[in-house]
Amino acid sequence: MKLRQVAHSRTGDKGNISNISLIVYHMKDYEKIRKEVTPEKVKSWFSGIVEGEVVRYELPTLGAFNFVLNKALCGGVTRSLSLDAHGKSLSSALLEMEIDDE
Secondary structure, eight states: OBGGGTEEEEEEEETTEEEEEEEESSGGGHHHHHHHSOHHHHHHHTTTTOOSOEEEEEETTTTEEEEEETTOSTTOTTTOOOTTTTOTTHHHHHTTOBOOOO
């Protein structure tokens, strides 16, 4: 199944760093996402975009995760020629990730 079936997301940016918040619709899906959506998998998912480390922060009380993607915005908004210099579409792109539906 697509990640978007069990979660929604928001994206923010600061300089050359993008952060993606991933929030489950139902708490029963939190553990599944915790196991499957690892920093390594997110970095691989964004290969060619994210050049630095991906760090995941867990917020279990909120049913959320925050992924910090370092070196992800081609030097930052004022230095990038990218059509999406703020990285706002990265949250939608993450929701396309396939996860196990069990």
